[in-house]
Amino acid sequence: MENVQSQSAQTRYDKGHLAQRSSNQRNGAMKSDEPNPLADELAQLMMQVANNRCKTSFAKLFSHFAPKINSFGVQRLSQQGLAMDLVQETMSRVWTKAHLYNADKAAVSTWVFTVMRNQCFDMLRKVQHNREDAFGDDIWPLFESDDAENNDDDFLLSASLLQHVEELPPLQRQVVQGIYMQELTQQELADKLNIPIGTVKSRLRLGLEKLKSFMEKHYD
């Protein structure tokens, strides 16, 4: 006898509000050029969270990922309470790091998997060795821009890029020009503009990301 209530919950959480990939799509999963409606929808939701801090989109991502993160956590951490902690920690990072997600580098699923695995690694160390040392993100870079400072130097060398600096919003332009044209250090620039160095860093990152997307739009 089917239990109606659990069936509806199953539908709701196993599928979230999103389509699952059909099995024939799955067989060709490594080909990135094949249409993948689920991946596209997840990417849209991430954009909404990153750019507009959209809570409705976050709720949809949560409904899709939370039960699956939980089942990973149950296998790996062998304790229900810890598995829910893993859900909470992973989804918190999805919210706070959404702006670092780069759709060109990885599917949303892969990015969330990386965040979850890294978090799970740190939680296991805490449980097994009583260590709070958070090595996960050093061991597995997040397919994104945490190491952007190194890569960005390279792509900034291309002169064509600097043509687009004028198109940046004023606050980001100011920081990008200060660092790359006047060659100020981040600290010098922070002092000069009388803003915290963290703000310099985040404006710089946003500006560089925008420049990168200009480049991709114009030269793809």
Place this chain on the structure above:
Amino acid sequence: MINYHPDQHLLSLHAKGELPLSMSIAISAHAEFCQHCQQQLDQMTIALSEQQFEQADAKNTAAFEKHGEFDDLLSQFLSSTLDTLDTDVRLANNSTSQPESTDNSVTIKGQHYALPRVFKKQINASWQGIGKVSRLRLDTGEPQARASLLHIAANGEIPDHTHKGSELTLLLAGEFSDCYNTYKPGDFMLLDQDHEHSPKTTEGCLCYTIVDAPLYFTKGISKLLNPIGDLLY
């Protein structure tokens, strides 16, 4: 040209996050040298993530047994957690906390070495050693394994030795040879206890090593150690 790589089994455990810290560091550092293994790891991670997140999971009973808990957690996120997280991020950006050190280099006997990214939290300890051989112990908190950076100055060698458990050597800089071969930066050598060897170097070298870890490396942590068991016994 790197000739020695971690095997498929180790790469796949690494992609899953199932290796202990000492071994995870070794694979991560090797992958920074080795495009080939990095690509394999990326492919494995993509496959794992699709399996975990994009396929209907028939046996995911937790999904309906625990729907109330998920609902509660989501409501909590929407009503307060997300706003709190944003406030925390803003406060962190505004505080003038010192930026995280990004210096991944060590200096030993006048030689300066840039290290793979993964070592950046680990290299604050001091070097100890006799003669041409110096060692910097890394504190991984794992009683089963001893992880170190090992420096051998030019024309140095390590006396003949065998190991009780396995020994992992990842060459980070310079070169060395043993009776089997000559090794280049990035080479990843996992020797079991029956091997006997005495590495020699003419130009000097820097390695990452893990020693004395019987059976510790090559099994996933979740199989080897039950975290709950660890707490109980």
